[in-house]
Amino acid sequence: MAGDSGVRPLLAACGDMIARTHTERASRQAGLDEAGTPGLWTLLAALLGGAAAWSLHFLLSYVLLAVGCSTRWSGARPALLVLSLVALAATIASGWIAWRQWRVAREIDTPTDDAWDARMGERTARVSFLMVLGLFFAGLFALGIVYEAITVWLAPLCEPGRGM
Helix, strand or coil: CHHHHCHHHHHHHHHHHCCCCHHHHHHHCCCCCCCCCCCHHHHHHHHHHHHHHHHHHHHHHHHHHHHHHHHCCCCHHHHHHHHHHHHHHHHHHHHHHHHHHHHHHHHHCCCCCCCCCCCCCCHHHHHHHHHHHHHHHHHHHHHHHHHHHHHHHHCCCCCCCCCC
16 A cells, blocks of 8 residues: 555545535635625525515415315314414524524624624625524514414404304
8 A cells, every 4th residue: 555645645635625514615715705605595595485484374374264264174273273383484494594694604704893884895794684684584574473373363263153
């Protein structure tokens, strides 16, 4: 194994270049502008995932309620509960994605004492701002889903005399 001596340092150097986590990969690219920029689908999931979950929850709740009242289906309440829990889980996942991407952007782009809008031309500062906005949206839409789910348990589902 005489020729093996040149391979090991090369493998060790390659192992050092391979990033094990997203944060490591981004920190190695810290000199580049796109270091902390998530992909398009990650960005959309973080920003609009909660809104999409709430919209689908709202639409499907009305459909389930209409079917439940017109057919006198006794499983309408449990189905609405499951739908609410799934929508809430999707919204929480959207907020978690936003929080994780915000942390990655903040590790790369540590702000100095300049004004809050002084660095909005930099990509990592914009990503950081968008991810904070995604966190806010996830919280707002989670609250909306919880409020809609509470009415399922506090109010009758159908008009009196027409089903449940």
